[in-house]
Amino acid sequence: MSNVTLGIIGSGQLGSLLCQAAKKLNIKTVVFSDDKQGPAQNYSDQFIFAKYENSEKIKEFINKVDIVTYEFENIPVEILKRIDKEKKVLPKPSINQIIQNRKLEKTFINDLGIKTTEWAFIKSAEDIKENENLLPGILKSNTLGYDGHGQFVLNSLHDVKKDWCFTADYILEKKVNLKKEISVVISRFTNNQIYAYEPIENIHENQILNHSKIPADITKEISNEAQKSANLISEKLDYIGTMCVEYFIDQDDTLLVNEVAPRVHNSGHLTINAFNISQFENHIRAVCGLKNEKVKKFFNAEMINILGKEIEEYRNRSFSDKEFFFDYEKKAIKDKRKMGHLTILKK
Numbered sequence: 001m002s003n004v005t006l007g008i009i010g011s012g013q014l015g016s017l018l019c020q021a022a023k024k025l026n027i028k029t030v031v032f033s034d035d036k037q038g039p040a041q042n043y044s045d046q047f048i049f050a051k052y053e054n055s056e057k058i059k060e061f062i063n064k065v066d067i068v069t070y071e072f073e074n075i076p077v078e079i080l081k082r083i084d085k086e087k088k089v090l091p092k093p094s095i096n097q098i099i100q101n102r103k104l105e106k107t108f109i110n111d112l113g114i115k116t117t118e119w120a121f122i123k124s125a126e127d128i129k130e131n132e133n134l135l136p137g138i139l140k141s142n143t144l145g146y147d148g149h150g151q152f153v154l155n156s157l158h159d160v161k162k163d164w165c166f167t168a169d170y171i172l173e174k175k176v177n178l179k180k181e182i183s184v185v186i187s188r189f190t191n192n193q194i195y196a197y198e199p200i201e202n203i204h205e206n207q208i209l210n211h212s213k214i215p216a217d218i219t220k221e222i223s224n225e226a227q228k229s230a231n232l233i234s235e236k237l238d239y240i241g242t243m244c245v246e247y248f249i250d251q252d253d254t255l256l257v258n259e260v261a262p263r264v265h266n267s268g269h270l271t272i273n274a275f276n277i278s279q280f281e282n283h284i285r286a287v288c289g290l291k292n293e294k295v296k297k298f299f300n301a302e303m304i305n306i307l308g309k310e311i312e313e314y315r316n317r318s319f320s321d322k323e324f325f326f327d328y329e330k331k332a333i334k335d336k337r338k339m340g341h342l343t344i345l346k347k
C-alpha cells in the first residue's frame, strides 16, 4: 500500500499526528485546510490552503489523492459528499452527518439501547420552560461545538432571559453529578475487525480536557460495558477508522454516553508512547485498507494538555526519558488554546 496518497482535511495537531503516522507507513499525505498557518503542513507531503467552498482547489485536492479522511468533524457534509463521489471518504460522510448534530447523534445512540444524559431539543426559550425537569442543565449548540464552545449552564429558569433570540438550534442536557469521565478510543478496519483501546480516564477543567490517564480507575464491569457500547456504535455506524466515545459515570455508577468523536481524539494521545500502535497509526491503517496488526500496551501513562501561555514554560524545560513533550507549533498563543501535550510513561 505504499503507493497510496492520503488526503487529510484539516491542519491542526490531529492532522500533524496523522501525517507523522502515515509517514511511518510510507503513505504520502496531502493536507487541505482553510487555515493558512495550520501546523500539519510541516508534516504533510503537500499542503493546499483554500476555503472549503473553493471548488477549483477541492478538485485539485481530489486529483492528488487516492483516499480522503479528516481530522475534525465540523466540515460541511456536502463537501465531504462531493469529494466522496470521486475519491472514497472514510469515515463515510453519512456518519459525519449524524455525529456533527447532537440531536441526531443522541437519537442514534439511544435507539441502540445505549444510555446518554437526559436531553431535549430546544428551539426557543419556551422549549426550555417545558423541559424544566432537565435543570440544572447545560444548553449546547446543536452543531459546531468543541472544547465547551457554544455551551451555557442553566441553573434554573431565572437564567433564561426573556429576550433571548434563538438563531440556532440547541439541545438541553440535564447536568450529571459526575463521578468520573472516561473515553474509549476504537479503530474499525475494512475487514470488520475492531480494536478498542482500554478505557482512558479524563479530567476536564472549564469543559476542556486537562489530563488523561490509563488505567482508568473504574470497575471491570464499567470497563467492559464501555468497550461493548463503543463496539456496537462503531459497527452500527459501519465506521472505518479511529473514533472515540466519551462517557460520563454518575454517582450511581451508571455509564452514559456523552458524545462520539468521528476522528482520532485528544484523550488517545497517550497511545503514541504507551502502545506499539497508536490511535493515529490505526486510523491510517484502517482508512487505507491495511490490515490490523496486534496492538500491545507497553506502559501505563498520563497525558497532560498544555494550554495557552503554559507552552512557554514547557519550551524551556528539560524532560526525563519517561516524558514525551509534543509542541503543536501553532503560530499564535491564545488563551485556552491547545498548544501541546506531555505524555508521562508509568509502570
Ligand code: ADP
Pocket: 117, 138, 140, 145, 146, 147, 148, 149, 173, 174, 175, 176, 177, 178, 181, 204, 207, 208, 246, 258, 259
Ligand atoms: P465538546 O463538544 O465541547 O467536547 P462536551 O459535550 O463533551 O462538549 O462537554 C465538554 C465537557 O463539559 C464534558 O467533558 C464535561 O466535563 C462537561 N459536561 C458537558 N455536558 C455535561 C453534563 N450534561 N453534565 C455534566 N458535565 C457536562
Ligand code: MG
Pocket: 147, 246, 259
Ligand atoms: Mg467532548
